[in-house]
Amino acid sequence: MTSHAMNTDTFARHLRQDGMTFRIGPFWAHIRSALHGLASGLHLLYDNNPMAPRQPFCDFHVTITTGEGFHRFYRPQARFFFNGHMPFKPLPLDQALALFEWGLNWCISSNAHQYLILHSAAVAKDGHAVLLPAPPGSGKSTLCAALIHRGWRLLSDELALIDLDTLEITPLCRPVNLKNKSIDIIGEYAGNAVFAPLAKDTLKGTIGLLKAPADSVARMNEKARPAWIVFPQYQAGAATRLTDRSKAQTAMEVGDNAFNYSIHGVRGFDALTRLVDRCACYDFEYENLDEAIDVFSGLTP
Amino acid sequence: MDSATKWRVYAPSALHWHEWDGEHLVYNDLSGDTHYLGKAAACLLRRLQDTALTLADLVDEANRLAPRDGRNWTEIDIQDMVLQFEGFGLIEAAAP
Numbered sequence: 001m002t003s004h005a006m007n008t009d010t011f012a013r014h015l016r017q018d019g020m021t022f023r024i025g026p027f028w029a030h031i032r033s034a035l036h037g038l039a040s041g042l043h044l045l046y047d048n049n050p051m052a053p054r055q056p057f058c059d060f061h062v063t064i065t066t067g068e069g070f071h072r073f074y075r076p077q078a079r080f081f082f083n084g085h086m087p088f089k090p091l092p093l094d095q096a097l098a099l100f101e102w103g104l105n106w107c108i109s110s111n112a113h114q115y116l117i118l119h120s121a122a123v124a125k126d127g128h129a130v131l132l133p134a135p136p137g138s139g140k141s142t143l144c145a146a147l148i149h150r151g152w153r154l155l156s157d158e159l160a161l162i163d164l165d166t167l168e169i170t171p172l173c174r175p176v177n178l179k180n181k182s183i184d185i186i187g188e189y190a191g192n193a194v195f196a197p198l199a200k201d202t203l204k205g206t207i208g209l210l211k212a213p214a215d216s217v218a219r220m221n222e223k224a225r226p227a228w229i230v231f232p233q234y235q236a237g238a239a240t241r242l243t244d245r246s247k248a249q250t251a252m253e254v255g256d257n258a259f260n261y262s263i264h265g266v267r268g269f270d271a272l273t274r275l276v277d278r279c280a281c282y283d284f285e286y287e288n289l290d291e292a293i294d295v296f297s298g299l300t301p
Numbered sequence: 302m303d304s305a306t307k308w309r310v311y312a313p314s315a316l317h318w319h320e321w322d323g324e325h326l327v328y329n330d331l332s333g334d335t336h337y338l339g340k341a342a343a344c345l346l347r348r349l350q351d352t353a354l355t356l357a358d359l360v361d362e363a364n365r366l367a368p369r370d371g372r373n374w375t376e377i378d379i380q381d382m383v384l385q386f387e388g389f390g391l392i393e394a395a396a397p
Contacts, residue, residue: 248324252337262333266317269328269335273319 001052012039014053019063021055022046025161025172025220027112029104030058033096035078038064041097041196045175045209048217060107064096082107091202098199098207101177105158108172109259115161115170116264116271119257122155122169123147124224128301129169131160131229131279133257136204139234139286142182145210146289147296149190154216155224164264164271167278168223173216175209183208189289227301229254229279232286240291243283250281302356302380307395308387309353316350316391318343332390341367341374342382346391353395356380 006014014020016039019032024046033039060082067077067090078096080088080103087106091099109117120133121144130152134140141157148154155169157176162169175196178186183206187193194211229250230242251272255261261268280299286292310316315330325343328335338346344366345359354362356376363374386392 246324247321248319248326248337251319251321251326252335255335265333266328266330269317269319269326273326276321 001050008040008043011043012036015039015042018053021052021058023050023220024104024174025156026170027059027108027172028055028057029060029062029107030055031062031064031100033064035064035066035093035096037094037197038078038096038100041209042100044194045097045196045211048212048214049173049220059111060104062100062103062107064100064103066093095199095202095207097196097209098177098202101175101209104174108159112161113260113263114164116164116261116268116275117259118160118162118254119158119259120160120254121157122160122224122226123152124155124169125152127224128227129155129224130296130299131169131226131254132232133160133229133254134231134233135257139182139232141176141178142185142234143232143284143286143289143292145176145178145182145186145193146189146293148176148213148216149186149193150293152296153219153224154212159259162226162271162275163223164267167271167275168225170223171216171220173212173220175211178208178210180205185289186210226275226279228299229276229281230284231282232284234287235285236287238285238287240288240295241283241285242295245281245283247276247281251276302383304356307353307355308349308359308383308392309395310346310350311390311393313350316346318347327391329389329391334389336389336391341369342386345379345382346386349386349392356383359383 016034019030021028021030063081065079066072076093077090078093078099079090080099120131121140122129122131132140144157156172196209199207255272312331317328319326323340325338341363348362359379
């Protein structure tokens with residue numbers, strides 16, 4: 001079932017009592033929390049994902065609670081627990097949803113070593129995927145959000161899960177994490193964009209979690225073959241420009257952007273070099289999103 | 302650097318290579334590090350994978366395998382490269 005089948009209060013009650021189990025890409029995540037704000041955010045963002053009150057096996061067990069002692073009342077906090085351990089410092093209570101998203105990223109990137117995990121957005125069309133690896137501030141998520149509202153399928157905004165043998169990308173359909181000015185830009189650009197309530201004054205500024213398109217979530221079991229690696233760079237006033245980049249340097253940067261490349265040893269090197277062999281590699285400067293979409297529409301595998 | 306010193310790859314079977322258009326990556330399975338090498342550096346490291354060579358030998362090999370326009374490779378150029386290889390744990394001085 002999905003949480004479409006229940007209203008927010010019922011969902012919040014399940015989340016508070018026994019927790020809810022969400023299907024998120026290839027994973028089952030069990031989440032338990034009494035925070036109503038978190039419950040309403042999850043209900044909004046994940047209502048297309050399969051979920052169940054109980055599931056025999058879960059990959060990740062997450063609990064989010066309020067702060068302890070006087071932090072229950074004064075400057076209230078949210079605390080993230082994974083398997084009973086708290087890997088991060090608490091954050092302000094109104095950042096609980098962002099804390100959940102960041103925490104789940106950490107759970108996946110620290111544990112799902114059956115994949116080569118790249119810090120990269122990934123979108124697909126007709127089964128062919130574009131990887132968008134880039135550091136924060138490059139405009140990766142903004143471009144990803146624009147693409148998925150113009151016909152591309154969301155595979156992932158943050159973590160690209162690469163099969164070490166086939167190199168296929170397993171979708172991890174989760175909300176797109178937009179920051180600061182990008183929130184308004186995509187709000188205007190997409191028209192039908194659905195955001196959770198904004199988290200303000202985080203370490204990264206204001207965070208807007210953009211709901212994944214229903215079609216992308218529905219196709220989360222449909223893998224895609226990587227065909228392009230594009231390093232985006234948003235630049236105010238820049239002309240839209242796609243330029244070839246060195247494959248060797250691309251491999252180095254993709255490796256640097258991987259969470260677990262070193263864990264895989266020679267197998268990771270082999271997968272990385274085959275991935276870059278297979279893909280056309282580009283740098284991409286942009287400001288205008290319509291022009292950016294046109295460039296991506298012209299990519300042919 | 303002692304000119305008589307011969308250098309060789311520390312663990313030849315630990316190095317794994319991939320090349321695109323004269324640019325090379327080498328993965329060192331002992332350190333877990335991946336290195337980006339230009340043509341000359343890659344040629345010399347591959348030679349040191351096969352055999353131990355002195356600095357003078359390496360200069361000759363660089364000028365033979367990866368000649369530069371207008372200027373030959375010198376001992377200073379190659380010495381820098383050798384020190385970097387050594388610093389990365391890729392090569393070692395061979396026993397005399």
